[in-house]
Amino acid sequence: MIPQELLKEALRRNRLKSEAFEGFEYIRFTDDFKEVPRGTAIFKDFVVWGYPHIGRIFQLSTGIKEQFSAPFWVEEKVDGYNVRIFQQEGKVYALTRGGYVCPFTTDRIEDFINLKFFEDNPDLVLCAEVAGPENPYVEESPPHVKEDIRFFVFDIMEKNGQRFLPYREKLKLIEKYALPSVESFGLYRKENLDELKALLRRLNEEKKEGVVLKEDSERDKRVKYITSYANLNDIRITSLNMLGLPADYYTNRLLRLALFIEEEGLEKKKELYEELGRAFLEGLFDACRLSREEGKVYRVFRCRFKRRERALMFIEQLKHASVHIQVIERRLERVGEYWLLEFEKVFLNMTGLLGHVLSGGSIID
Amino acid sequence: MIPQELLKEALRRNRLKSEAFEGFEYIRFTDDFKEVPRGTAIFKDFVVWGYPHIGRIFQLSTGIKEQFSAPFWVEEKVDGYNVRIFQQEGKVYALTRGGYVCPFTTDRIEDFINLKFFEDNPDLVLCAEVAGPENPYVEESPPHVKEDIRFFVFDIMEKNGQRFLPYREKLKLIEKYALPSVESFGLYRKENLDELKALLRRLNEEKKEGVVLKEDSERDKRVKYITSYANLNDIRITSLNMLGLPADYYTNRLLRLALFIEEEGLEKKKELYEELGRAFLEGLFDACRLSREEGKVYRVFRCRFKRRERALMFIEQLKHASVHIQVIERRLERVGEYWLLEFEKVFLNMTGLLGHVLSGGSIID
Numbered sequence: 001m002i003p004q005e006l007l008k009e010a011l012r013r014n015r016l017k018s019e020a021f022e023g024f025e026y027i028r029f030t031d032d033f034k035e036v037p038r039g040t041a042i043f044k045d046f047v048v049w050g051y052p053h054i055g056r057i058f059q060l061s062t063g064i065k066e067q068f069s070a071p072f073w074v075e076e077k078v079d080g081y082n083v084r085i086f087q088q089e090g091k092v093y094a095l096t097r098g099g100y101v102c103p104f105t106t107d108r109i110e111d112f113i114n115l116k117f118f119e120d121n122p123d124l125v126l127c128a129e130v131a132g133p134e135n136p137y138v139e140e141s142p143p144h145v146k147e148d149i150r151f152f153v154f155d156i157m158e159k160n161g162q163r164f165l166p167y168r169e170k171l172k173l174i175e176k177y178a179l180p181s182v183e184s185f186g187l188y189r190k191e192n193l194d195e196l197k198a199l200l201r202r203l204n205e206e207k208k209e210g211v212v213l214k215e216d217s218e219r220d221k222r223v224k225y226i227t228s229y230a231n232l233n234d235i236r237i238t239s240l241n242m243l244g245l246p247a248d249y250y251t252n253r254l255l256r257l258a259l260f261i262e263e264e265g266l267e268k269k270k271e272l273y274e275e276l277g278r279a280f281l282e283g284l285f286d287a288c289r290l291s292r293e294e295g296k297v298y299r300v301f302r303c304r305f306k307r308r309e310r311a312l313m314f315i316e317q318l319k320h321a322s323v324h325i326q327v328i329e330r331r332l333e334r335v336g337e338y339w340l341l342e343f344e345k346v347f348l349n350m351t352g353l354l355g356h357v358l359s360g361g362s363i364i365d
Numbered sequence: 366m367i368p369q370e371l372l373k374e375a376l377r378r379n380r381l382k383s384e385a386f387e388g389f390e391y392i393r394f395t396d397d398f399k400e401v402p403r404g405t406a407i408f409k410d411f412v413v414w415g416y417p418h419i420g421r422i423f424q425l426s427t428g429i430k431e432q433f434s435a436p437f438w439v440e441e442k443v444d445g446y447n448v449r450i451f452q453q454e455g456k457v458y459a460l461t462r463g464g465y466v467c468p469f470t471t472d473r474i475e476d477f478i479n480l481k482f483f484e485d486n487p488d489l490v491l492c493a494e495v496a497g498p499e500n501p502y503v504e505e506s507p508p509h510v511k512e513d514i515r516f517f518v519f520d521i522m523e524k525n526g527q528r529f530l531p532y533r534e535k536l537k538l539i540e541k542y543a544l545p546s547v548e549s550f551g552l553y554r555k556e557n558l559d560e561l562k563a564l565l566r567r568l569n570e571e572k573k574e575g576v577v578l579k580e581d582s583e584r585d586k587r588v589k590y591i592t593s594y595a596n597l598n599d600i601r602i603t604s605l606n607m608l609g610l611p612a613d614y615y616t617n618r619l620l621r622l623a624l625f626i627e628e629e630g631l632e633k634k635k636e637l638y639e640e641l642g643r644a645f646l647e648g649l650f651d652a653c654r655l656s657r658e659e660g661k662v663y664r665v666f667r668c669r670f671k672r673r674e675r676a677l678m679f680i681e682q683l684k685h686a687s688v689h690i691q692v693i694e695r696r697l698e699r700v701g702e703y704w705l706l707e708f709e710k711v712f713l714n715m716t717g718l719l720g721h722v723l724s725g726g727s728i729i730d
Binding site: 053054055056057058059061062063064065066067223239242243246247248249250251252254255257258259261262270272273274275276277278280281284285287288353357358359360361362363364365 | 418419420421422423424426427428429430431432588604607608611612613614615616617619620622623624626627635637638639640641642643645646649650652653718722723724725726727728729730
């Protein structure tokens with residue numbers, strides 16, 4: 001558990017926030033604080049630790065030599081949002097990375113996860129990526145998820161602990177309960193560099209985000225490595241809202257892209273330059289068009305709920321938590337077996353700036 | 366003059382710094398403070414005010430309508446560094462934008478400026494851009510300056526004042542003393558939008574930076590407008606040192622580029638996307654190559670001095686003022702009538718990060 005002293009200090013430093021969800025209260029860490037990661041959530045009888053940061057390597061050839069001293073598991077990194085799923089008093093909930101119980105994800109767990117898992121293992125927490133075109137958080141979606149969302153389990157941890165179950169145990173539980181999971185590409189050694197590079201080239205062509213490498217050892221060392229496709233895609237998807245993101249979002253991705261290509265020697269070809277330029281500019285042209293035609297720069301999100309009240313709770317929570325974004329509900333209606341929620345995120349920085357400069361305003365920079 | 370009260374407060378707030386140059390002392394404003402701009406310099410008998418910030422417009426069609434209520438002068442904006450040249454006790458000095466007396470620029474004034482101007486007008490200050498391939502500050506250079514540097518006067522102000530001489534008076538003095546100046550394209554009206562756009566298209570093709578527009582009125586309202594060439598060039602030149610610049614350096618330029626193209630409708634062509642991608646990536650590939658081959662990311666600068674001692678003073682001052690940059694002198698030797706100083710700027714952020722990740726290090730971001 002977390003020592004009382006640390007909790008008191010975190011409270012004094014304003015790193016703790018009290019939240020409520022469907023009749024219970026909990027406390028979340030709004031930021032990293034000492035050894036406690038952001039998103040750690042404290043419930044009445046247990047703590048669900050925040051998902052730890054994973055270091056990123058920029059080149060495979062030197063990276064796996066430097067980082068690992070034992071064979072390592074390679075698994076797909078899916079482009080969605082990270083949740084931790086757990087049970088409390090017989091009900092199952094999903095926490096976002098930031099430590100909010102998410103009404104949307106919670107509402108949909110039963111569609112994807114065999115709940116017998118939690119009956120048999122009430123003290124385990126499933127760490128999963130939720131991805132798909134109808135998720136309310138991220139604009140990207142893996143091309144192989146054609147509609148709605150899907151869950152991809154990638155780790156299992158225990159309540160009150162920061163450690164993950166050993167890899168083989170995780171695989172066994174995934175198999176036993178037929179849990180949806182990320183693809184595992186098996187165990188690699190440093191000597192398998194060429195195979196690993198070939199795998200990454202294939203994932204890049206398949207428009208996958210990348211891989212997480214997990215050392216098969218007691219220390220369970222992990223690093224991630226991202227494809228050039230994913231870096232380009234991040235730029236393409238977000239350039240509509242360029243001013244809403246920290247500016248180093250882009251310089252980081254440019255650097256990763258350059259290092260991926262530098263290692264792979266993709267002949268630094270014209271097509272790639274063109275693709276990068278297009279990724280930056282097309283979103284900005286779209287933003288100008290939206291500003292001229294509709295007076296706002298926004299994107300529409302849709303997601304499906306089983307319970308109407310959770311859709312209402314979700315939209316309220318999102319409105320409350322959004323900074324520099326205005327959330328506008330468009331519709332909430334029954335479609336088949338779901339409640340379809342449709343809403344806009346209006347990007348206020350882009351809307352304000354483009355409105356100003358397109359009508360002839362000047363800026364001192 | 367600047368009120369004593371304001372000076373005291375600026376001192377308390379740490380906005381004033383005392384400097385020395387060849388036997389005299391002066392005080393400079395290190396940042397904007399209330400109505401006093403950064404770079405304002407206080408000498409024994411007078412103040413040279415900082416050069417004011419000029420607002421930027423992003424589109425011409427709406428911008429000139431919104432900004433001006435009278436005809437406006439259009440003149441070339443040259444891509445170099447901004448100096449203010451003045452005399453004190455019969456000697457002539459140049460201040461940088463930040464308010465340092467620059468040993469390099471000061472050393473070269475007499476090569477370009479008719480000093481009779483200051484004999485006849487001891488209370489006037491020439492505001493000029495210094496540009497060329499052999500300048501020690503900026504890596505960009507107008508293509509029409511083939512070697513060394515040149516001075517381009519664009520404003521004249523009085524000591525102890527913030528106002529500029531009226532445009533026609535400035536032109537007269539430039540003519541009378543044959544001062545080197547930026548090109549003036551004459552007086553435009555709002556109705557001349559098409560001509561102005563044609564001018565900007567021409568400047569873009571000629572690889573010029575852009576224009577400054579100065580209202581022909583008592584209030585002397587000014588705005589600037591930059592070509593798409595200049596925005597692309599800024600990216601191309603600096604991408605080698607991407608991590609050494611504020612990240613919004615790039616997002617700002619991307620936005621300006623998109624708005625220039627959006628207004629001009631340059632058919633958003635493939636070549637442009639390719640050029641942008643190349644501008645970002647080629648510098649990064651160069652940085653990787655330098656890191657692998659030489660263990661550091663750097664660029665070489667050269668500049669010519671008339672007096673050896675000023676070259677020594679310059680390099681010391683530069684070493685002292687540089688943050689995240691290591692300045693390494695390579696050579697200082699007589700070449701013809703000048704002392705040629707050659708030095709490296711080693712970009713420490715890029716050198717450190719690339720050294721780490723190319724050897725397999727990981728980063729948590």
